[in-house]
Amino acid sequence: MAATTGAQGKGLIHTAACLIIGDEVLGGKTVDTNSAYLAKFCFSAGINLKRIEVIADDESEIVEAVRRMSNNYDFVVTSGGIGPTYVVFFVRCLDELTVGLRHDDITYQSIAKAFDLPLKQHDAAFERMKRLSKPHPSQPNFDWNTPSAALTAKKRMIILPYNDSIADEEQVIFTDDQLWVPVACVNGNVHILPGVPRLFERMLDGLKPRLLPRLTDPEGKGVLRILISTPLPESAVAEYLTQLAARAEPKGVKVGSYPRWGKENNTVTLVGRDVEFMESIVPEVEKAVQGHRVAVEGEDDPAQADPKKTEVA
Numbered sequence: 001m002a003a004t005t006g007a008q009g010k011g012l013i014h015t016a017a018c019l020i021i022g023d024e025v026l027g028g029k030t031v032d033t034n035s036a037y038l039a040k041f042c043f044s045a046g047i048n049l050k051r052i053e054v055i056a057d058d059e060s061e062i063v064e065a066v067r068r069m070s071n072n073y074d075f076v077v078t079s080g081g082i083g084p085t086y087v088v089f090f091v092r093c094l095d096e097l098t099v100g101l102r103h104d105d106i107t108y109q110s111i112a113k114a115f116d117l118p119l120k121q122h123d124a125a126f127e128r129m130k131r132l133s134k135p136h137p138s139q140p141n142f143d144w145n146t147p148s149a150a151l152t153a154k155k156r157m158i159i160l161p162y163n164d165s166i167a168d169e170e171q172v173i174f175t176d177d178q179l180w181v182p183v184a185c186v187n188g189n190v191h192i193l194p195g196v197p198r199l200f201e202r203m204l205d206g207l208k209p210r211l212l213p214r215l216t217d218p219e220g221k222g223v224l225r226i227l228i229s230t231p232l233p234e235s236a237v238a239e240y241l242t243q244l245a246a247r248a249e250p251k252g253v254k255v256g257s258y259p260r261w262g263k264e265n266n267t268v269t270l271v272g273r274d275v276e277f278m279e280s281i282v283p284e285v286e287k288a289v290q291g292h293r294v295a296v297e298g299e300d301d302p303a304q305a306d307p308k309k310t311e312v313a
Contacts, residue, residue: 059110118161234257
């Protein structure tokens with residue numbers, strides 16, 4: 001982790017990594033969108049997302065990956081495999097979380113093992129669960145005070161890796177007043193989130209106020225990305241962009257070229273924090289690639305003709 005320190009003696013966040021856990025993703029049953037959302041989140045916050053991995057619901061894989069990522073990156077997010085499967089229902093703007101027991105949701109226990117921590121029921125999270133969640137219609141006789149398979153399944157979601165030597169609020173984070181689900185933070189930088197995209201996104205967004213004081217850009221302005229649309233093929237601009245990259249790299253600016261298959265225009269990008277330098281070279285780049293700056297990739301694509309309005313001669 002970074003040696004520099006920020007608010008409350010915590011390390012500043014320079015780098016991030018994402019660990020997607022789930023046999024469903026590897027088997028093609030589920031499409032991962034959470035890593036893409038995290039990438040946009042990190043970019044907007046000025047955090048350098050360095051690695052995304054997808055691994056199976058396998059204890060040894062999880063243990064190895066979280067240890068390595070925790071050691072190498074400042075901010076680590078895992079997605080999937082926590083307790084019984086989350087099913088999210090949005091009812092009157094509130095989240096009703098119900099569960100279906102799964103044998104392969106082993107993230108909590110695996111991450112606890114990775115850092116030699118016990119698993120403990122978090123009573124505050126359990127009280128929030130009872131207050132904010134509702135029994136599923138398929139469980140009309142469910143009772144919080146009566147032992148049952150359903151109650152055991154629900155409790156699995158609040159049996160968390162826990163370090164008694166660390167303040168509770170630093171390792172069990174409630175990001176939303178309407179959600180009982182906590183983000184478990186282990187080893188100071190591993191944040192365990194569910195795999196359901198809408199819940200993952202909402203909880204990740206809820207973490208941002210806690211992260212802002214630890215960012216190198218505390219105002220959260222993030223990184224600037226400039227897009228330049230060009231009609232030239234990549235081969236025609238490669239030599240110039242190579243020379244430009246050599247000049248821009250010392251300024252912390254990356255130059256990219258992205259062909260858009262089947263489209264008339266390709267895209268050149270400038271990505272970095274040195275706004276003054278980046279803005280100063282835009283006219284030069286536009287001239288060199290015979291293009292122009294755009295706000296959104298593809299905004300200058302020719303409009304496709306509406307076949308319903310095509311006239312027959």
